[in-house]
Amino acid sequence: MIAPDTRRVTSVAQAVHVRILAARVTASLGTPAVERARFLTALTARLRECLGGGGAELTLTVRQDTPDGAALLLITAEAVRAGPGRMPPWRLTCRCPGPAAEGPVRPAGPDGTTLAEAVLAADEETAVIVRRLDEAERQLRSHREELHQTNQGVLALHAELDAAARTQRELLDAERAARGAAERARRLLTFLADASAAVTASLDREDILRCLPGLLVPEYASRVDVWLFDEPVGPDGARHAAAVTAARLDRPQHAGPHPGALPGVDDLPPSALSPDRPVLCLPLTARRTSGVLTLTAPGDRFDEDTSVMLVELGRRTAIALDNARRYEQHRDTAETLQRAQLTDLPHIEGLGLAARYLPATRGLNIGGDWYDVVPQPDGSVLAVMGDVTGHGLRAAVIMGQLRTALRAYAVENDGPARILTRLHRMLRHQQPNVYATAVIARFRPGDPHVAWAAAGHPPAVVRTPGGGVRLLDARPGVMLGVPLPFEYRDQVAELPPGSTLVLYTDGLVERRAHGIDPGIESLGRALAALGESALQDLDGCAGSLLGLLADDPERDDDVCLLLCRTPPEGQQAAPPLSDRRRSR
Missing domain, CATH: 3.30.450.40 (GAF domain)
Incomplete structure (x- = not known):
């Protein structure tokens, strides 16, 4: 703790000595130059105020500020005179890193040497400050340059970010446009595919x-x-x-x-x-x-x-x-061509006839199904039903060849089995890989029997006068055209007067979902349900059977039906009705 030093300041010289004293004390206490300069500058300003206010009495005190020995320089001032222009008291402090020395603050006397030293010391302090200012100014210029470069970089970065943002917006717009174009193209292609399927689905x-x-x-x-x-x-x-x-x-x-x-x-x-x-x-x-x-x-x-x-x-x-x-x-x-192949039914004494033909509703509406009734030279009658496998013009042509050959063979009074055997040989040698089914029934006037032979064809159905129904399905032969030799055999079945023999192709009874057997059973039930009076109109019966069994508007196969009815006992057969060769 240094004892306080009180001085009166009423002149410039006294103010200078106080400043010199403060400079020496702060220097001895190790106060940094910048802090000393700030403190002494503030003290000088206060001293000028004191001189302008008629003088003041200043007290310099140095005391310990912290436990580690740091010192605190304290300067207080009181005005010398009272009155309206009296200067208000003030106080300045400066914390110094050095320890406070013991004893009073006593600087050297105020002679010329002291003043000169003080001036020089002040210049040294000013030089330190100037150097510090120069260094600070240099650093400021350096920082300003760095800041300028940073600003330029920031501006360039902002420009790049802005360009990148514009590019991104352009890319997003282009992507949205591309997606929109792709979606429009997809929608148009989808519509084109659907519309094409619609216009090509029909041949009408x-x-x-x-x-x-x-x-x-x-x-x-x-x-x-x-x-x-x-x-x-x-x-x-x-x-x-x-x-x-x-x-x-x-x-x-x-x-x-x-x-x-x-x-x-x-x-x-x-x-x-x-x-x-x-x-x-x-x-x-x-x-x-x-x-x-x-x-x-x-x-x-x-x-x-x-x-x-x-x-x-x-x-x-x-x-x-x-x-x-x-x-x-x-x-x-x-x-x-189909109409040319299906001839009118002949007038046969003692045999009632009715026929129907329905073409398939898909494709060319032409197939290989056919029926025929052929009188033989000996007075017997052949009822024929056939079906060439496949569909279309080729099947119809093969059907025409078979029909023509059958009529030629019938002239020789051959029986059903002999005719089928010859047809089988012809088809096997002249049309390989083409097959057909057929059934031939021979009626003789006044004979209560029917001779028949079948080549892989659905069985004929007989309805007797009492309403009984039976199938002619004994020992059917192979299909015509199968690549192996085969001899067909005639079969004989009883056919009482007033009986009806039904020949048909598989298009009448076969359905993909159910097969052929349920269809044949349905045909038998429909025949059994026909009354004797209804059978008087054989043509009407043929129409009724088609209505019951072939009412599907979408048919994949042709339908052929031939009804042959012998007259009841003691009656002559009614003249045959003209066949309806094409019904829709």
Whole structure:
């Protein structure tokens, strides 16, 4: 603890000595230069205030500040005089790292040397401060440069981030656009596939033309018009000029208030029939141009992607229409051939006859099923039912060959088994890999028996006058054409007067889900249920049986039915009714 030192300051010299004393004390206590300069600067300012306020009495005290020996320099001031201009008391402190020495604070006397030393010391302190300031200024410049570089880097980084953000936005926009385009393309391709399946599902031109508006309106067109060249022109007969141009040039045409710029499509002025909305006219070209499909836009324009899909749909529609046209031609040819193969039933004394033929509803409506009734030279009658395996024109041709050969063999008065044996040999050698089934029954006038032979054919059914039903299924032979030699044998069955013999093909009784046996049983029950009075109308009975057993509108196979009825005892047979060779 240093004893307090009290001094009066009323002049500049006294103020200088106080400052010198404070400088020496702080220096002796190891106060850092910057802290000393701050403290002495503040003291100088206070001393000027003292001189301006008429003087003051200052007390310098150095005492221990902390337990580790650090010192505290304390300067307090009291005004010398009282009055209005009296300076208020003030206090300055400076914490010094050095320990407080014992004894009073007594600096050297105020001579010239002391003042000079003080000035020099002040200059040294100022130099230290200046050096510190220079260092601080250098560091400040360095930091400012670093800050500038950092700012430039930050600006560059912000620019890069901004560019990256713009690129990312552009990529996201491009991705969204690509996804949208992919989704539109997927939707158009899905529609094209579904629409193609719809127009190619039928071989009927009317069905194809009816389904087009349902497919295209209202999403892809507001109106659909089809102009087929081989159809008569209606009363209005008006055609778009673009449709006529499409038919003439065999190229899609677009007509609208504004050019469509559609790929692969020519642009024409707006149509007089549709001045406000554009129309797209697509030639229906397969092997040849058969018409024009005209679509009126659902809005102000046709989309490019949509137009490409519509052009492709028009092409597929043209193929479907051409296939339907060719099918109709083949079907007409096949029907003509089928009608030529099925002859009218002959008039046979003592034998009632009725027949039915139903073509399959799938394919060309032509098959290998046939029936025939052939009088022999000896007066007997052959009732024949046959079925060539397969379907279509080839089966019908083979059926015609078999029918012709059978009639030729029948002239020689051969029995059923002999005729089948000869047919088997002919088919095996002339048409390998083609098979057929057949059954032949021979009636003799006045004979209450029937001779028959079968080649893999469903068994004939006999209905006796009392309503009993039995099958003629004893020892059936192999199918005609099977690659092995075979001799068929005649079978004889009792056929009382008034009995009905039913010959049929498997299309009448066979169903995929149930097989053939349940169908034969159903045929037997239907025959048993027929009354004797109903059997007087044999043709009506044939129609009833078809209605009961072949009422399915979708048939995969032909149906053939032949009824042969012997007259009741003591009666003559009624003249045969004309057969109905094709019933739908």
